[in-house]
Amino acid sequence: MKKQIDSGNPCMFSIANGYYYNHTVAVVGYKEYKNMRTGKVYTFLVAHDGWSTTTRYIAMKNTGASYVACQTSIKVPSKKK
Numbered sequence: 001m002k003k004q005i006d007s008g009n010p011c012m013f014s015i016a017n018g019y020y021y022n023h024t025v026a027v028v029g030y031k032e033y034k035n036m037r038t039g040k041v042y043t044f045l046v047a048h049d050g051w052s053t054t055t056r057y058i059a060m061k062n063t064g065a066s067y068v069a070c071q072t073s074i075k076v077p078s079k080k081k
Contacts, residue, residue, distance in 0.1 A: 001045070004073045005029055013045065013058070016068040020058075025049040027071075031057065 001011050005027065014024040029046035043061035059065040 001027065001071055002030055009076055010074050012072040012074065013047065014070045018067060020049065023049070
């Protein structure tokens with residue numbers, strides 16, 4: 001998913017468990033934070049969930065979170081003419 005986002009392509013993340021049970025969110029970015037003491041990097045998805053007007057963050061790598069989910073990548077057309 002990070003590779004798609006880095007390429008400028010948002011993703012749809014359909015989640016079947018947890019807080020977003022049976023819901024799909026638009027993932028538009030990610031944030032990574034490094035624990036300076038342990039060196040461990042934590043990754044959070046930046047999402048728009050349709051339930052709130054504020055940006056939401058979904059815990060992912062090294063956070064202990066796990067999901068039953070499906071990712072759909074969206075290819076954004078080039079604006080070059």
